[in-house]
Amino acid sequence: MSLLDIKNLGVRFGDANAVPVVDGLDLSVNKGEVLAIVGESGSGKSVTMMALMGLIDAPGKVTADSMQFDGTDMLRLKGKQRRHIVGKDLAMVFQDPMTALNPSYTVGFQIEEVLHQHMALKGRAARQRALELLERVEIPGAASRLDAYPHQLSGA
Template sequence: MSLLEIRNLSVRFGADAPPVVDALDLTVEAGEVLAIVGESGSGKSVTMLALMGLVDAPGIVGADVLRFDGSDMLRLTPRQRRRIVGKDLAMVFQDPMTALNPSYTVGFQIEEVLRQHLGLKGRAARQRALALLERVEIPAAASRLDAYPHQLSGGMSQRVAIAMAIAGEPKLLIADEPTTALDVTIQAQIMHLLLDLQRDRGMALILITHDLAVVAETARRVCVMYAGEAVEVGHIPTLFERPAHPYSEALLAAIPEHSRGARRLATLPGIVPGRYDRPHGCLLSPRCPYVQDDCRARRPPLEAKAQSLARCFHPRNQEGLV
């Protein structure tokens, strides 16, 4: 059984509103590194927030299966969910400065996780909090326990957020664009830290990112999302070398290195469809250079192609692989 299994997940904000995540299928195995990529607004973060139970009203989450480590996440009571979220299932959010509570010290916030999920108190909690700060490579860790978030840099704040996330020794860690708000040099350090922790603890890692170079170096599989749908899911490096979906192909072509020597960078014309202007057929059809009549008439399912799962009637790069 997979550690995480998602079948036909949908998220909408209002009973009559179009879905912002639609018919999403996804699995994650124990110890696996899965990357989720796509443009801003493609539903990457909302998918993980739905799993964590953090989609508030008027948000509506539905799924045929939303199971983590054998638990049906849609049927759990709030008390049962609190035993899992923050312990076995944890998340590092995109902006470290807003992920931490400005009214409490770093030590208090880490110790609160330890009290809630591991039952540690007093000196034991304090020592464990210090060990966690040292594990995420914060210099002068003992002095940072009594610091407030505003006294930390962005990189240190993100390290504190990671320390809180791993405090309960999670089986699955979700990192939602964990380096977006950081300097380039700090980004590399944070990514190295996350992967080091993943290997040491044997936990699964879902990495939400725009950086395809990071995906190529770190992930075992990648899920490409577009307009709330998973349009391709496949293994690295096969998907990068021979993408089946035109959107995957366009994302890879947009990497600046691929346009070296050209007058202009490669782009995909048009814009992502909004909530109320979604095309009847394939959601990429208004922008796809390979569109045909059946693409405009019907929505393609996510199904096995020669090298990956892809949501396309006319997949790319199939020659010699069938």
């Protein structure tokens, strides 16, 4: 069984006469596989993944015969159901660093926020896990970077 299975994905911005940004894409990724999507700027890489995560707003229109992630029909998910998956099990590293992370907060804080939202980790447990993750990707001086700007998540 595929972890990700997309059949006949189409994305366009505008009415039915608009030129499709993504047209007829089929994609399948099994558990344990790694897929790299490579292409020129404007070829639809980011739009494809944004469509999967439900991040295409009007006037964008997403169509697909099927779009399944780990057995879940991504085309039918709404609000809270989608947020339970996106950011926890399904995520994207956006190309533009100015929109990927908020420069007003430390990377550690932003990691802790995700851990709080998706794994219910709070306080010291969230901080410890964030530190483990930063060390795992070999961020030099990860512990000192977490403490650079003391903070506390609301509700932590």
